[in-house]
Amino acid sequence: MSYHHPENDPKYIGLNVNAGIEKPEAVNADSVSRFLKKGKRAILSANEYFEGILQGNITILSQAVTLVESSKPEHQLVAQEIIIKCLPHAGKSVRLGITGVPGAGKSTFIEALGKHITGQGGKLAVLAIDPSSERSKGSILGDKTRMEELSSDPNAYIRPSPSAGSLGGVARKTREIIILCEAAGFSTIFIETVGVGQSETVVHSMVDFFLLLQIAGAGDELQGIKRGIMEMADAIVINKADGDNLEKAQLAAAQFRNALHLFPPTGSGWSPPVLTCSALENKGVQQAWKVVNEYVAMTGENGYFLNRRSDQARYWMYETINETLRNNFYQNPLVKPKLHHYEKLVLDNGMSSFIAAHELLATYFKSIGNK
C-alpha cells in the first residue's frame, strides 16, 4: 500500500549497518588497516585512499566509493575515515540534480550536456539514485553502456546507483560519494534520478540546482503535472524538440511556463525558466548549461547558494541521526529476532500495534541500558 513506504520497513532499513557512524570513537586508521590486511583482501589504508583521491586517481576513487557502498562494518570504518579526511577538500563543485520519467531521454541529455562540460575543460562525475535498483538487482541508471562517449571521456566519471538499502541509506551513501568526488577535483556533479516516488525529494536535498527533463505529448496528461516535483525544479527542459515533435515541444514549453506562474515565488529570487532542447541533435543543450551558470552566479551573489547548502547540511544532520536511531533499533540483536513475531501477533492475532511497539521498545531500551 502506498503509505507503507520502505523507510518504515525494517526489511529495508536493516541492510546498512553503518558501524562507522554509530561508533565514531572506534575509528583509527592504523589499527583498521592493520586489521584489514590480516583478511583475505589487502586494501589500502584510509590515508592512502585519501592521498590517491586528492591526486585525482580514478581507480583509487572507485575503490573508495566501493567501500562507501559496502555494508561490511570493517569497510564502513575505513570509508568513514576517508570521508572525514576528504571533507575539508569538498564542497567546491556545482551539484546538479536531473530527473525525468523513463523515456524522457535522460541518458542522451546527460551525455550531450556532459560532453559540453568536459569540452569546456570541466571535470564531471555522474552519480545516480535509483530506489528501485534493489529489486531489479543492478541499476538501470548511470549505466555506462547508455552513455558511450561520456564513459570513455577521461574527464568524466560515471557511477551507477548504490544498489542496496533503503532510499535513506542510498541517499546517505550518495552524499558521501559526492564528498569523495569533490575532493578528487570534479567541478560538476550530476545526480540522476528517475521520476518516481520520493527519490526526487532526496536528490533535491543534496543538489544546488534541480533540472526537470520533460517531453511533449507523452500520452499521459498526468505525468507532467506532479506539482511537488515542478515546485522543486530550478529549470524545466523539454527534450526531443526535433523533427515532427518540434512544435509540440514548443507548445508544451508554453504550457509549463503558464503552470509555473501558479507557484509562489521561490526564496532565491530565481524564476525557473522553461527551455526546449534536442539532446539527440545536440541543440539547446548549451543553453541549459548557461542557465545553470546564471543561477549559480545570481544565487552566489545574493547568498542563496550558500544558504541552501546550509539548510541541506542541517537536514542531513537530522537525517543521519534519525537513520542511525532506526538502524540501531532494528539491528539490535535482541530486537531483531522478535520483530517478525510481534508483526505476526499484530497481523494474525489482533494484538494492538501500540502494545507490540511498547514491548519491542522495552526490549530495546533494556538491552542498551545494560551494556
Place this chain on the structure above:
Amino acid sequence: MSYHHPENDPKYIGLNVNAGIEKPEAVNADSVSRFLKKGKRAILSANEYFEGILQGNITILSQAVTLVESSKPEHQLVAQEIIIKCLPHAGKSVRLGITGVPGAGKSTFIEALGKHITGQGGKLAVLAIDPSSERSKGSILGDKTRMEELSSDPNAYIRPSPSAGSLGGVARKTREIIILCEAAGFSTIFIETVGVGQSETVVHSMVDFFLLLQIAGAGDELQGIKRGIMEMADAIVINKADGDNLEKAQLAAAQFRNALHLFPPTGSGWSPPVLTCSALENKGVQQAWKVVNEYVAMTGENGYFLNRRSDQARYWMYETINETLRNNFYQNPLVKPKLHHYEKLVLDNGMSSFIAAHELLATYFKSIGNK
C-alpha cells in the same frame, strides 16, 4: 525548504512527551489516579473513564480525548491506560477519510452526509487532522460553527484536530481517539483533512475508505491532478454540482473517470467511482453513502477490508516505534541542550553534518547506557 519537513525537525518532534508509551511498565491505574487526585484538578480514574466511554457518555469521552491530546506525562499515563482498556471494544466502525482543497465544500458535505447517517440511526464521530493548526493556533477543521445542524445532533460527536505536535504526533493521537470513539459505540468515524502536504497519506493510513471531494473548474488546472492523492481515492465526489455549475461538474466527472483509467487496478478489486453531488441542495449525498456501503460489503466479502486494517496496524507498529525513538533522542536531557549548538556549528562554522550527528548520537547513547 520543501524537503525540510517537520517530521525531521526536533522543534516539532519534541512537543509530545509520550511517557506512557515509553514506560508502559509504569502504568498502574490506581497509583496514577491517586497521584493525580493530589494535584489541583481531581480527574477520574482510568477505569471510571473507561466505564463512562463504554456507556456512551459523551462528556466523559470528551474528557478522555482531552487527556489523549495533552502533552503532560501524567495525563498521558491515564490516557494510555484508558486506550488499552478500550482496545478490545474498538474496531467495529467504518472509518471514512474525507479530503479536499479549501473551497470544495467539505463542511457542507460532511454536514449533509452526517445528517443522512444519523437519520438512518447511525452514530457519527467527526475527527480532523490539520497539520497547519499548530501555526494558526486553533483548528480550522472540524469546526463546530461550520456544521451547525450536526453539532446539535445527539448522535454526532465533532472534535477538532489535536493542535500541537508533528504530523506524526497528531496522527497517533487521532488513531487513539478513534479507539475511544469506537468503544463509545460510534458506528461511523469521519477523518477530515485539508488537501495539503502529507496529511492525506496519514489519513489514508488509518481509514477504511478514502473519499476525495472535488469541485469543477476551480481555476487551477493542477489542483485536481495530484496523482498521489487520486491514487489513494476509493471514490471521487464532485461537489457543487448545482445551478450554473451542473454541466461543468458533469464534465469534470467525465475527465476524472478518464484519468482514473490510467491508474493500475487496486488490490481490492474495487473500481473507484466518480460521483457528482450538491451538498448544499442535499442531492447525491445519499448516493455517496451507498457507494461506501457497497465498498464495505464487497471488501468485507473478499477479505480486503481486514487485510487493509492489518496492513495499517503493522504500519502503525513501526510508526510508533520510530516516533518513540526520535522523541527519546530529541527529548533526552543531555542531547536537548546541545542540539541548537551543533545545528549552529553546522550552519555557521561549516562543521560536517555527519560529524555533528556522530557527536550528538555519542552523547545520547552514552547517556542511556549509563542509566
